[in-house]
Amino acid sequence: MAARPTSPHLSVYRMYRYTLLTSVLNRATGLVLALGLILLVYWLMALAAGPAAYARAAALLGLGVFKIVWLALLAVYSYHLCAGVRHLVWDTGRGLERAQSRASAYLVLIASAVLFVALAAWLLGRGHAA
Amino acid sequence: MSLRSPLGEALGRGAAKAGVHHWWVQRLTAIALVPLASWFAVSLLAMPAHGYATVVAWVGEPWTAVLLLLFVVTAAWHSQLGVRVVIEDYVHGCGMRTVLLALSTYLHVLAAAAGVFAVLRVALGGAA
Numbered sequence: 001m002a003a004r005p006t007s008p009h010l011s012v013y014r015m016y017r018y019t020l021l022t023s024v025l026n027r028a029t030g031l032v033l034a035l036g037l038i039l040l041v042y043w044l045m046a047l048a049a050g051p052a053a054y055a056r057a058a059a060l061l062g063l064g065v066f067k068i069v070w071l072a073l074l075a076v077y078s079y080h081l082c083a084g085v086r087h088l089v090w091d092t093g094r095g096l097e098r099a100q101s102r103a104s105a106y107l108v109l110i111a112s113a114v115l116f117v118a119l120a121a122w123l124l125g126r127g128h129a130a
Numbered sequence: 131m132s133l134r135s136p137l138g139e140a141l142g143r144g145a146a147k148a149g150v151h152h153w154w155v156q157r158l159t160a161i162a163l164v165p166l167a168s169w170f171a172v173s174l175l176a177m178p179a180h181g182y183a184t185v186v187a188w189v190g191e192p193w194t195a196v197l198l199l200l201f202v203v204t205a206a207w208h209s210q211l212g213v214r215v216v217i218e219d220y221v222h223g224c225g226m227r228t229v230l231l232a233l234s235t236y237l238h239v240l241a242a243a244a245g246v247f248a249v250l251r252v253a254l255g256g257a258a
Contacts, residue, residue, distance in 0.1 A: 027216055036211040040202070041241045041248070047185055048248035054182045077171065084160050093158060122175050 001124035018105040026083040036073045071120055078116040082108045152211060159208035186252055195253035202245030210238035217252040 013020055039061075046057030060066075086108050089095050095104055131138070173194075177184065188194055213234045221227040 027212075030209070030212045031216065033205075033215055035242055037205055037209055040205075041245045043247050044198075044202070044248035044252075047182070047189065048226040051182045054185075058182075060181065078169065081164065081167070085164070088157065088160060100200070119171065119175070126175070126178075 018102060022083060022086075022105045022108065024081060026087070029080040029083070032072065032076040033080055036077075039044065039069075041071075070123055072120045074123060075116045079108070079112040082112040082115065152214075156208065159204050159211070162200070162204050163208055164215045166197065166204055169197060170201050188254045189249060190255070192253075197248045197250055199246055202249065203242050206238045206242035206245065210235060213238070 043057060044059065046053045086095075086104050089104070095101060133211055173188070174180070177188065189198060214231060217227060217230045217234060
């Protein structure tokens, strides 16, 4: 292997910078939502396969572990939604100044946290699994 | 003020047509998913229980079926575009990258096809 110049590796970045943090979080939450898509399709296919298949899927998705999965999906959905709206605003050419971008980063974190708490309270308040 | 002609400014900068397609579709699907995903989440949370009969009746409603179809297809499309960018950015081996990109595309098409089929089957009453 020839020793070639390489681009700076992850270790040189300051991971706590809000620009990097919000960007990485948006990508990570998007990837988790892609996994959520698999669950959605599994659920719909079970529904299409009939009552017996649906009962099996409901038993699986109703397991206690999945309460954590639903909460995680609500959390990443809340963040990805708010961060996505921030990106759409950027795409119109607005909010790109450093101060605005910093403010919107905090706004996204706060808004997604509030949204998540509301959705989580709704989910847990239902009293049902799945 | 530049003395270059407008044509001279534009030439050599690459086509701005096909090149922005990925970017543009990612935005279009993102905008569509704001209401679609919110509708889906709220609908499921608002449902008192998720028993077979309840859910089949819900999917069987015309607007539910249409919105569910749009949601599944748009979500799969947006997801495919997003996962693609992540793979392109972080997987550097050319062979591995190509394999992962192809795999991701196949899986997303599979998810969309299965989701569409399932909703249609339930909504059109073909389910057992």
